[in-house]
Amino acid sequence: MIEVIRAETAGFCMGVDLALNKLDSLIEREEAAPIYILGPIIHNPQVLEDYSQKGVITAESPDEVPAKAHVIIRAHGVPKQVETSLRERGVHVIDATCPKVKKAQLLIKRNTEDGRILLLYGEDSHPEVKGLLSYAPSGTFLFDSLEELKEVKLDKNKKYCLAAQTTQDRMIYDEATQFLQDQGYDFTALQTICDATRQRQEEALAIADKVDHMIVVGGRISGNTRRLVQVVEGQGTKCTHVEVEEELPLDELRKCKRIGLTAGASTPKRLVDSIQKILEDL
Incomplete structure (x- = not known):
């Protein structure tokens, strides 16, 4: 079983x-x-x-x-x-x-009114990011990885404000913070990554460590769902992202002894329940 x-x-x-x-x-x-x-x-x-x-x-x-x-x-x-x-x-x-997104917007506004330039860790096409960028009146740089941040031509004579899209990877954000510190830039780091996102990622990693295969349920355009897939795959566990039950790789899953199941923040419970039942009935 x-x-x-x-x-x-x-x-x-x-x-x-x-x-x-x-x-x-x-x-x-x-x-x-x-x-x-x-x-x-x-x-x-x-x-x-x-x-x-x-x-x-x-x-x-x-x-x-x-x-x-x-x-x-x-x-x-x-x-x-x-x-x-x-x-x-x-x-x-x-x-x-979302109150967490609204808080991030206001934090960015408050910390860039003195001329600080916003360095935002986020996805270019994501609607939340477009909103966050609009709250920085003194200019912005957007990056989606530590490598991208390192390529940005920053000025040691200017002041910066570092923030993140609420659903981003906290580990990469911490690495970006450390990089700016090591380079000696004048910057303020804001804590805008949602605790619920961090907890979801940490739980997914803990489960992935115990199973043969991980299923992540959620919309393809959901940033936090895609991030769950990335953190699980980064740990080396086989992971499949599905929107609906018809996308489950049942033949492959039948060979497993343990399967992990998680879902993005915009996935309804009924979808997760139905997929859990299919997995348990294999």
Whole structure:
């Protein structure tokens, strides 16, 4: 019989729960229709499809949201100027930005108002990153690895502020901090990586050490889900990233004695439950 070890941290995080609760509450108010979300409210295709069936409209651009309509600001947040322009046009804005992301935005704003240049560890295409960058008025550099940071031409005569996308790898962030210290740069390091992300990664690593194969469930566009796959593979454990149960490599998994199971922060419990049942029935 195959043993399945499921992570306690698998599934929705606090920020996702709060965002979806706000959207659910708005849907219950019939007079609020039509309801828009500015980009995917969370990075999970199955959840987004459920809300689409309920009549929620996903706008790819702020210009697609008409005046007087209700719009939910996604859990990842939006650039500061986007929210300002929506309010100026008379759009009813409900801010569902994750509190950890909002804290990171305000920390960056507070620590770059004195002219410090932001050094942000994050993914160029990620919506959270675009929002964080908008809170640094004195200039920004974005890097996705320690190697990229080392290639940035920094000036010893200028001051910097180091921060990270909330779902990034804390180990790499610590290495970036150490590099800047060793080079003698004048910088302030902010603690913006979410504790829930760190705990999820640490638990995944602990489980990966005990199993033959690790399954990570979550959306392909979910940054924190992809990061889970990276940290597990970095430890040398075989890992498969799936969005839905049909993607499970069942023939390969049948050869295992122990399988680990975890999920990204925007993965609904029902998906994790169904995949766990399939694994246990192998």
